[in-house]
Amino acid sequence: MLVIGAGGAGARAAIEAAQTGRQVALICRSPLGKGGLTPTANGGYQAAVLPGDSPAIHAEDLIAVGCGLNDRPLVEVLTGEALEQARMLEQFGARMNWEIPQKVHEPQMRYPRSIFVPGKEVLATLRRQLRKYGNVLLLEDYLSLQLLFHDGEVVGALLFDIKEGSITVCESKATILATGSLGEIYPLSAQEPMGLPTGSTGSGYILAGMAGADLVDMEMIQFSIVPLHPPLIQGMRCLPWGPLRNSQGNEFLPPNAGEYSHETAQALYRELQRGAVTMDLHDRKAPDHARHPVAGQRNRQLREFEVTPYQRRVTVGLASLFMMGGVHINERCETSVPGLYAAGEVAGNVHGARRVAGNAFTEMIVFGARAGKYAAREAAGKGRFPEVPKQQIGECLERLSGIVQEKHGDITPGELRRKARSIMGRYLHVIRTGPGIQTALEELGTLEQDLPFVRVKTEGGLRYNASLIETFDVNWLLAVSRIVCQAALTRQESRGFQFREDFPEEKEDWLKHTVIRRAGGEWVGGTKAVAG
Amino acid sequence: MDPQNNSVRLKILRYNPPFDENPYNETYTVPVGNEKMSVLQALEYIYEEQDDTLAFRRYCCGVQYCNSCLMLINGKQTHACLTIVKPGEEIEVAPVKGKRVLKDLITD
Ligand SMILES: Cc1cc2nc3c(=O)[nH]c(=O)nc-3n(C[C@H](O)[C@H](O)[C@H](O)COP(=O)(O)OP(=O)(O)OC[C@H]3O[C@@H](n4cnc5c(N)ncnc54)[C@H](O)[C@@H]3O)c2cc1C
Ligand code: FES
Numbered sequence: 001m002l003v004i005g006a007g008g009a010g011a012r013a014a015i016e017a018a019q020t021g022r023q024v025a026l027i028c029r030s031p032l033g034k035g036g037l038t039p040t041a042n043g044g045y046q047a048a049v050l051p052g053d054s055p056a057i058h059a060e061d062l063i064a065v066g067c068g069l070n071d072r073p074l075v076e077v078l079t080g081e082a083l084e085q086a087r088m089l090e091q092f093g094a095r096m097n098w099e100i101p102q103k104v105h106e107p108q109m110r111y112p113r114s115i116f117v118p119g120k121e122v123l124a125t126l127r128r129q130l131r132k133y134g135n136v137l138l139l140e141d142y143l144s145l146q147l148l149f150h151d152g153e154v155v156g157a158l159l160f161d162i163k164e165g166s167i168t169v170c171e172s173k174a175t176i177l178a179t180g181s182l183g184e185i186y187p188l189s190a191q192e193p194m195g196l197p198t199g200s201t202g203s204g205y206i207l208a209g210m211a212g213a214d215l216v217d218m219e220m221i222q223f224s225i226v227p228l229h230p231p232l233i234q235g236m237r238c239l240p241w242g243p244l245r246n247s248q249g250n251e252f253l254p255p256n257a258g259e260y261s262h263e264t265a266q267a268l269y270r271e272l273q274r275g276a277v278t279m280d281l282h283d284r285k286a287p288d289h290a291r292h293p294v295a296g297q298r299n300r301q302l303r304e305f306e307v308t309p310y311q312r313r314v315t316v317g318l319a320s321l322f323m324m325g326g327v328h329i330n331e332r333c334e335t336s337v338p339g340l341y342a343a344g345e346v347a348g349n350v351h352g353a354r355r356v357a358g359n360a361f362t363e364m365i366v367f368g369a370r371a372g373k374y375a376a377r378e379a380a381g382k383g384r385f386p387e388v389p390k391q392q393i394g395e396c397l398e399r400l401s402g403i404v405q406e407k408h409g410d411i412t413p414g415e416l417r418r419k420a421r422s423i424m425g426r427y428l429h430v431i432r433t434g435p436g437i438q439t440a441l442e443e444l445g446t447l448e449q450d451l452p453f454v455r456v457k458t459e460g461g462l463r464y465n466a467s468l469i470e471t472f473d474v475n476w477l478l479a480v481s482r483i484v485c486q487a488a489l490t491r492q493e494s495r496g497f498q499f500r501e502d503f504p505e506e507k508e509d510w511l512k513h514t515v516i517r518r519a520g521g522e523w524v525g526g527t528k529a530v531a532g
Numbered sequence: 533m534d535p536q537n538n539s540v541r542l543k544i545l546r547y548n549p550p551f552d553e554n555p556y557n558e559t560y561t562v563p564v565g566n567e568k569m570s571v572l573q574a575l576e577y578i579y580e581e582q583d584d585t586l587a588f589r590r591y592c593c594g595v596q597y598c599n600s601c602l603m604l605i606n607g608k609q610t611h612a613c614l615t616i617v618k619p620g621e622e623i624e625v626a627p628v629k630g631k632r633v634l635k636d637l638i639t640d
Contacts, residue, residue, distance in 0.1 A: 030589070030591050034591060034593075034598045034599070035591040035600070039593040039597050040592075040593045040595065040597075118597070119593075120595075120597040120598070163634060192592075193592055193593060193594020193595070194592060194613065195573065196572060196573065196576055196590065196591070196594070196613070197590055197591060197592070198592065198593075230568070231569065232568055232570060232573075232616075236594055297597070414580050414584070457584060457585055460548050460551055461548070461551060463548075463635060464587040464635040465585075465587075466579060466586075466590065467584040467585070
């Protein structure tokens with residue numbers, strides 16, 4: 001079995017699969033715990049624990065905030081197994097803080113539910129647990145370039161060994177995608193702490209999509225408020241909340257809008273078009289360190305940086321935070337392609353049109369465990385390894401040699417990345433229009449024409465060649481940006497984090513997923529029913 | 533303005549076996565304006581704007597949690613994401629000691 005991506009979802013999946021005795025390869029483009037989003041996260045893990053609360057109430061709350069676009073069976077799995085999986089994590093040795101803070105981040109939530117376990121603690125725990133299994137092969141610094149498929153079934157993946165600069169083929173009877181998010185398609189991202197990357201370039205969506213999997217609700221991207229200036233704290237989250245003021249010094253947020261809501265994001269977006277926005281923290285105190293180790297850490301950092309935002313105003317921006325859409329899954333984490341499973345942020349139909357903060361950790365652990373279990377079951381039922389298609393391997397190698405070939409011209413992958421991000425920031429932010437999206441598609445098309453001419457420096461060899469990796473990334477980034485555009489164009493209404501100025505109303509007959517699917521060498525848009 | 537004070541200089545120990553016989557130092561100048569910067573941000577700037585052959589672990593957690601940015605800065609093992617460089621400063625950057633260097637600042 002193969003698990004791609006060693007964030008919380010992938011690591012959890014590998015443990016579950018390993019328990020069944022299967023041979024598991026867990027591969028990741030970064031060392032476990034040193035990349036992706038899980039290590040950056042605050043650590044809220046939501047579950048119904050307080051008296052009076054229940055998984056059913058938790059589920060209703062998530063679906064209400066998700067504007068009905070969540071697949072109910074998946075939400076019920078999430079809320080139903082949240083507590084059991086949190087206890088399991090504790091059994092594995094994670095230090096959890098069960099003291100649930102009273103404050104709810106979203107006014108619609110009927111109960112506070114945030115248990116606390118920082119991403120670092122989750123990953124350190126899962127790593128310790130993984131070491132107990134001799135049947136898990138952890139391959140760090142391996143980038144999956146492509147899934148291999150045969151007779152409509154995923155049968156393995158092509159891997160690029162970043163350390164050696166070489167290609168490896170991994171055969172598998174069942175493959176789990178746990179590749180995280182795509183926040184880096186925007187110029188300002190909460191997935192880039194201090195403006196530095198986490199590797200969240202959307203590769204998983206393309207891997208799945210190219211193998212024929214359905215990608216749903218790819219227009220649904222959550223944006224949140226982050227500091228913009230000074231650069232040392234750009235993109236950093238977890239500041240306390242203070243009043244936002246526009247360039248005239250007036251507050252402008254709608255009353256009772258949640259911190260992570262689309263109402264807040266849209267109001268901020270409109271103000272940012274007119275001028276700078278600041279968050280007034282002059283009378284705020286630093287968050288309580290004891291309860292919130294991550295906030296405590298950030299505070300120490302801010303002090304050391306001498307940019308403590310307390311006692312002053314901080315210039316803020318609007319940053320991509322979370323991808324609600326993604327690879328379509330069912331309760332067993334099966335995608336629409338046999339042999340392929342997905343879990344964690346890369347999966348699509350759990351959070352609907354807006355995620356409630358603190359439920360992504362629950363998702364990654366609950367569905368990570370499920371993906372491991374069901375994928376192992378499928379692998380156990382298969383006798384021999386399926387045949388690996390030589391032709392796909394050949395084609396991929398050919399593409400690769402094209403990428404590293406000597407080129408004239410001087411287009412760098414970084415330059416294409418910057419241009420693509422600026423297009424997405426301009427036309428596909430929280431407020432969109434049909435003509436704007438069309439323009440974005442055209443401009444992305446122009447950039448795509450430059451892709452074959454990107455120059456990769458090969459004088460120092462292909463080992464740890466960052467410009468080569470960035471070239472792979474910019475290919476994914478452009479492709480996934482195109483998919484986001486097409487999904488946003490397909491949904492002719494406004495719901496949650498999709499706001500179309502030309503279709504400003506939420507429409508009953510649009511209570512369905514958008515689907516982007518590969519057909520005839522192109523990405524084609526359609527719709528799919530929401531599972532009730 | 534005196535350009536000298538608007539930049540930081542990083543002397544970085546580079547080594548790409550087997551291409552390089554021995555490690556060597558290379559010095560880069562990063563314009564910072566009036567802003568402080570972390571060493572990791574300065575390395576990212578060098579990679580993006582000046583030399584994309586420089587190897588270091590780029591992924592960042594931003595919370596001093598992941599340890600992927602551990603390196604020797606002015607001889608001391610520390611987190612590059614947390615170490616500040618101020619306009620006018622010059623610092624020395626090298627891979628952590630006691631581990632095999634895979635390339636530049638990346639160790640086994
Ligand atoms: C700043 C911030 C704070 C957050 N705080 C919270 C919170 O408090 N509570 C909460 O519930 N959620 C929070 N979230 C969301 C949550 O962190 C993520 O949804 C979750 O960690 C995703 O886990 P994952 O395992 O799916 O992905 P990741 O942790 O991103 O892991 C994916 C892994 O796959 C690897 N990978 C990707 N592509 C490839 C490829 N092609 N080949 C090989 N490897 C690959 C990546 O390197 C990475 O290691 C936060 C998010 C951010 C950005
Ligand atoms: S980037 Fe994670 S500790 Fe420095």
